[in-house]
Amino acid sequence: MTKSAPRTRIQEKNRSAILEAGLDVFSQFGFRGSTVDKIAEAAGLSKPNLLYYFPSKEAIYLELLNSLLDTWLDPLRALNDDGRALPEILDYVRRKLAMARDYPRESRLFAGEILQGAPRIEDALKGDLKTLVDEKAKVIRHWIAAGKIKEVDPYHLIFSIWALTQHYADFDTQVNAVLGGKDPFPGAELYLEQFFTSLLKP
């Protein structure tokens, strides 16, 4: 799965500099709006030098997207069917909100891809993602059946967590415009806790 591992120190350094720069540029301008030149400049390399490390602009984008998908789903994977249902869900919400705060570029890159119809990760969505969500929906149904949380549609519950947390990263511009630059995250965390508690507490 992993590309041919970098051998020398300099390769490792340059490859990761390119990926960093790619994340910066792609998340800001989208795939079509990003140029190899811009990425190269951000990485401190010349364009042909960049293309010495990656065969194409798309290869950079794809590597970012694929490594991202895993990271992005980790918090959901950690949702486990142990005893306490509501705290488990609230933890998931908090983890996801923290990711929106700490990794907004990743969130936006992902959002941009989905927004355009996810042409490059459709398979992953219908495969790994769907499988994982189906699995976790079952966990949630068990909690409901056991009376640990109120009855809600598990899929829409998961969608709502995604929507509410990622909104603060993806539409950051809008949120900041309305709040006049005030940091939205402390308030958001309180609101979301209140929100999901009142929805789910039996």
Add this chain to the structure above:
Amino acid sequence: MTKSAPRTRIQEKNRSAILEAGLDVFSQFGFRGSTVDKIAEAAGLSKPNLLYYFPSKEAIYLELLNSLLDTWLDPLRALNDDGRALPEILDYVRRKLAMARDYPRESRLFAGEILQGAPRIEDALKGDLKTLVDEKAKVIRHWIAAGKIKEVDPYHLIFSIWALTQHYADFDTQVNAVLGGKDPFPGAELYLEQFFTSLLKP
């Protein structure tokens, strides 16, 4: 404010065909990913002919964006401080969800613009949008003070309505991948009613 009104019937027809095509193409590929040729073809015109009606690609995009902003805020404008607080909010949620269902292209065009930092509508966000939201936040605070709904942060309440409804339009690809193509909207409406009722009912 309105551009020089079209005089002849053919102008009116072609201009609106171009805007329709522009909405189609821009919402699917974003500004940078859309080409004048693509839009012209979708409108059934040649490229120079299209440029006869609009001075540039950006002019089409801007006209769409500006006329959109108004439409997009109408449901929020309709949120009025009459007697019944909770039904008023639930109506707003329903209206917004209906727009996500019926006008997904508009939602995506808007989302794409915000995602890239809203370079072309920053002023409108910090101006009209902020003003409107501030005003409605005050209405919500009155409802809270009158004990008609539970105490929540009005701004995050509004953000959450935007996030939850637009998610179904903007990330439609993801939602469909997870649900295997099943129509999400009936379930979403139920879920959102439940959600906001349990959050707000005193």
Add this chain to the structure above:
DNA sequence: GCTTGATTTGACCAAGTGGTCAAAGGCACG
């Protein structure tokens, strides 16, 4: 310092793209 392979670069190319323009077609109306 010499050799060998890894790294870097300037020059270049082909395709795509936004936009222009002069000329041709169409249409309404006297």
Add this chain to the structure above:
DNA sequence: CGTGCCTTTGACCACTTGGTCAAATCAAGC
């Protein structure tokens, strides 16, 4: 039918952009 204006188009241009390549540079072991 002719005139004047609106509409349409083929040809064209300048610029951007992804990607190539041969040559130059560098680094490490001998």
